[in-house]
Amino acid sequence: MSMTDLDVQESELRLIPGLDVEVADTLRALKAAAMDDRPRLVDTTMLYAPRSGGVKRYLLSKKAWIEANRPGVSHSLIVPGARHKAGADGVVRLRATKLPFGDGYRWPTSVKRWSAWVAAMKPSIIEAGDPYTPGQGALEAGQRVGCPVVGFCHSDPAGLAALHFGEWAKKPVEKRWARLFSQFDRVVSPSRFIARRLEEAGVDNIVIRPLGVEIDTFRPERRDRQWLLDRLGLDQDARLLCFAGRPAKEKNVDVLIEAVQKLGAP
Template sequence: MIALERETAAADRARSPSGRPTRLVDTTMLYAPRSGGVKRYLLAKRDWLAANRPGVRHNLVLPGRKDAHDGQGLWSIYTAPLPFGKGYRWPVSKTAWMERLVRRRPTLIEAGDPYTPGLAALRAGEALGVPVVGFCHTDLPALAALHLGEWAEEPVRRRWSRIYNQFDAVLAPSRFVAQRLQEAGVARAQPLTLGADVGLFRPDLADRAALRTRLGLPADHRLLVFAGRPAREKRIDVMVEAVERLDPGTTLLLVGAGEAAPPSERVIGLPYMQDSTSLARLLASCDGFLHANPDEPLGLIVLEALACGLPVVGVRSGGVAETVDSEVGELAEASEPAALAEAIDALFARDLTEVSRRARARAVARHSWDAVFENLMEVYAGLTGDPNFAGAVAAREMH
């Protein structure tokens, strides 16, 4: 009886101005067993809300192997897998997806893609009279040009613009993506740089000797690492060729992306790492993080590498260039083997201990999830007028 009374009291506190419980629903198809940044963002948001916004009930509506509910707010809808899609699934029916969203009775919906879930979110928002946020995690026109040819970029850009202009707010993970949206005609697009779990990804997890022993390498061997999907846009071949230009005492460790790499004695491949603590320990035990995608929307793994005190070598373009500079790494002028190799050599010529210290400090100061989600809650509160999205001080000011 006491437990029921507590539950009822908590439910009464979790009310929006409309009188309904405050419910945030996130939906996207960019969520799979081996997916990266979007999945980590959603799970980090879920944990943060539970700890910092007890008046908000968070639901995730995602594609899955069957219709199911985990009892803690994660609802999966049976969706057929994409052929060769690495675990991703493509929802077909906007109407069925919309109905599932409507059943959650949300105060606000955030859509993480402009595909079926995003379109269904717009329909659900219209049906319920609630705001819908579109979070643009990928640069679709650039991906279309890369995978289909330059002819595909403009028609995709027009559709991209048409869809995102329907959302009540449009967020992007970097100034780079926000600008791309604005150039496509989405004037309201605004950047909301994502973050890293700086309490989990940290330098003191490093065990350099153990990692090199595990990989069969000398104790003084230099290790560069990349962790991510084996996707074409990641430019795995460029990274491999760059490392082959370096002295033999340097190896590239590919985590989750080894199957996309050309054969090389300078490369070691490891499978995708589901456990974040194991990934953090591995990152912290390397000497530098390597990233070759010139059009990366953000590179959440880059933020996690910085949090581990890992200097980053990237390309002077895209979202990575907004995070990495000479204080925390090196930027190549182009995504080409020679330029990338030159940047790696420049990094190893520096005092890596000092660069590592600055990398960690940068991640803590600028990229903790606390700062990210407080900013996001301001957006939500502004759209809904709901004090449960605001912090305690801000909620008092709203009244």
């Protein structure tokens, strides 16, 4: 990337009235990080908030794994935040509007500006974790710097739209979803169900990477059933079902509750 490219990006990134110092400080830190000559993986998504769940955990776990096992690779995250800030941990936060009733999630508005920030990181490969502004920005950044862009389809946006807004919202969201994911060089799916939904929408180049388990923590010999029964004040014959996650509508916790009720005593 030439100095001309960086200058163009700097002029693009400074078009935020009242935020000159904040943007300049973030850009300075970003440029310093970009001096690292190792191949750089840049992950970007809007599905990253103080209390967000699986996507954020996946990204932070990936970051920790790369640092421990692939010292020859640099890894950065570009995510929304309350203000522009480039942390020493490799996480770059860009100011974005907080979604009402969004449980801390923020929605970036400018695809062009997001693209400029991603491109300024000098990525060797980009992974986008959503089909929204960061996903579109990732595709533009990939075109700009000439690197491959992978899309990770963590969920079914069309199904979520139908769940929250009604069946009328499903088709238009599905068309837009398919059009965007078809532009990625590869699409990663965490399950056969999501892969099938992508295929039905006309997306190919799909790679299935099933979600895993942290086996150092979750392993049979670490269980202590008696301790848990005592802690919860339950009888020996109690059935235990555990849900770990945000109690959001799309998690279908009501299905688990109905299942417990159908089991009956004990």
